[in-house]
Structure formats: structure tokens, C-alpha cells
Amino acid sequence: MNFNPIILSVPLFFFLIGIELLVESWKRQKSYRLNDAITNINMGTSQQTVGSLLKILIPLGIYEFTFSQFAIFQIKDTWLNYIILFIAYDFCYYWAHRMSHEVNLLWSGHVVHHQSEEYNLAVALRQSWFSSILTAPFYVPLALAGFPTEMLVWVGAINLTYQFWIHTEAVDKLGFLEYFMNTPSHHRVHHGRNEKYIDRNHAGVFIVWDKMFGTFQAEEERPVYGITTPLASWNPVWANFANYVAIYKQMQETPRFWDKIKVIFYPPGWRPAELGGQMPIPAVDRETTPKFNPIIPPALNYYALFQYFVITGGALAFFLTESKLPTDQRITGAMLIIVAVVLNGAILEARRWAWVGELVRLLATCGILYWILQGTAQFSLWIGVCVGLTIISFLWTLTLRKYFLLKK
Secondary structure, eight states: OOOTTTTHHHHHHHHHHHHHHHHHHTTOOOOOHHHHHHHHHHHHHHHHHHHHHHTTTTHHHHHHHHHHHOOOOOOOOOHHHHHHHHHHHHHHHHHHHHHHSHHHHHHHHHHGOOOOSSSSSHTTTTOOSSSSHHHHGGGGGHHHTOHHHHHHHHHHHHHHHHHHHHSSSSSSOOOOGGGTSSOOOHHHHHHBBBGGTOOOOOOOOOOOHHHTTTTOOOOOOOOSSSSSSSOOOOOHHHHHHHHHHHHHHHHOOOSHHHHHHHHSOOTTTTOOGGGGGSSSOOOOOTHHHHOOOOOOOHHHHHHEEEEEHHHHHHHHHHHGGGGSHHHHHHHOOOHHHHHHHHHHHHHHOOOOHHHHHHHHHHHHHHHHHHHHHHSSSTTTHHHHHHOOOEEEEEEEHHTTTTHHHTOO
């Protein structure tokens, strides 16, 4: 299946983010920071970009192969079977999600979603490049049972869309729904790094799984969000690889072979006794715990915001057309998006190398888009728009040089 149903939900996602911002303004609350929100959505953009290249070959490929070769039954796509699959999928999701917190290797794929130190609907879009690959085996039982791949894709999309709206502080507890559904209150706990909140409330849609298997924690005080070792970066590539690097370094420091293996498959923070044992969970306080928030000149924020809109629009166009592109153009287009979001993050940190990198990217973008768009309908219009935006961006970047050189 080449079509990604999640793309259909993108307008709804942005509409709800707009509503949340209006509610926050009315309540005089603040859970959004420009740099954090841009990074969260750029993370989602890069995840969909990488996923467009990997999804068919790996996660769905594993499922389709299992279904076609080993399915015990052939389940038809009736409404009743969709409901059964929706419940079964959420059960599998619970275990995939729980193990992604309790196994260090799997945590490396999932940690990306928890790195933000804010909690809002934009955080829901912050997704890992590799999590779906690492957790693919948890859904194999559904393939063995005989649920077709297309049913799984649609049910998975509905499950993920449901989980979007629970990433908010604008909604308080929801009465009787708290007993059996995953709600914003329950999921705030899951994103907390307070000691009593860590590794709790893993459900996707039905919180009953956590209550059944002993991982439920009700929300008491509002959590401090993020991870115990903050990422301190707006770089999407580093965000996806940071924990793998940490595992590698920890394995180097661990003397015995079997302890090195345990570093990979034991819970995050595990160490042998002679190295201090399980790493302690730092105490945090909502009022005093600092957040990563590098201060940069407003001009760079304005430019980063402008490029964020351009990148997001270009990425959406890519997602809607990439299945029709030849492989070399798909890979090149995907790499162009990845480079763009990395540089967008570097601009938000005022990295000195970002200025030169952005100029090179803008020049390369013209050539790449000419190559990809040639021969398409309304070629002159689209290439004119792209060249126009690139010229504006190039000239704007030239005026920003002094701001990048301020940072050592």
C-alpha cells in the first residue's frame, strides 16, 4: 500500500493546533515556544520523509510477508472485524510502547517522542525515524491471525490520529472517560519525568491495558516534561541517533561481554554494580527545572519560521507525489527535506556553520527541483514559485550573516 492515510489528517492536526493556541491565549497560558514547536513539527516531517522510503520495505514488508505466507485465517474487511482489529491493535500497541520504555534498544527509537520539554499538540507530531521498524514484530500476531495489511494500515492510522488530541494541557480530567480511555490527563503522566510518572500509562486508546498490567498512574501534580538526560538540541538527526551513541559509549565503558549485551536489552540507565548500578532519576520541579532555550536574535527566529512554512509546504507536496517519482528522485527529494530541517534547527541555535550551509542548500534546491519538476503539468508555474522563494531566501540569508557570527 503506497498511500499513507496519516496525510489525510494533517489539515486536522494543524487546525487543532490553531484552536489550542487560541484557547491558551484566552486562558493566558503558555505551553508553546517557537523553537520547540518548529522542531517538533520538523521532526514529524523528517519522520514521514524517512518513512516514505522505509515503510514498504521494512515495517509493512514484515507484516505483508507474514500475512501472505503464514496467516492462519483469511479475515474479511467487515465493520465487525475492523472493530476487533482496532482493539487487538491497541493491545499490541500497548506492549510495543511499554517495551519501548523498558528495553534500551527500543527506547532509542521511541525517546525522540519524549524529548520535548513542553506538552502541546505539536509534541504529538514529534516522531522517531526508526520506532516503527523496531516495534514491527509486535504486530506480527495480527498478521498470523489473518488481518490484511490494508486493514492494519487504516486501523493504525486511526489509532495514531486518536493519540494526537491527548497531547494537550488545555483539557483537564474528563470524568467517567478516565476509567477506560486514554485521556490528556493520563498521557501527561506518560510524558512526565517526575520519578513516580516515569514508565507509566503506555496505552494508545484504552487505558484499561495499563490498569490490567500494573503500569497505571493517575495524574496528581502537573508533570515536568522531557527526558531524564535532556537532548539540548534542535537537530532532528542528532535527536534520532543520540541514544544509540549513548548506548555505544556505555558499552565501551562496560568491561564484561554479557554486561555489554545487557546495556542493549535491559532498561535505559542500567549499569553493572561496579559502575554504580541503575542510574538515578534526577529530582525535578515544574517551577525551577531549566529548559533548553538558547536565546537568538529575533531576525533568526523570523527567518526560521518563514523557512519552516516553506519546508512544511514542500514536504506535503512531496508526500502527495513521491509514490509516482522514480527511486533516484524520491531519495534526492527526501534528502533535500532532511537537510532543510537540520539547517532549520541549526538556525534556531545560531550555529555559525548554518549560514554557509543554508546558502548552499538554497542553491542546490533550485537545481534539484528543476530536475524533479521538469515535464510535470504547470512546470513553469511551479518552478517559478520555487525559484522566487529561493531568491527571497538567499537574499534574506545574506543579510543575516552578522547574527550567525555573533556566536562562538
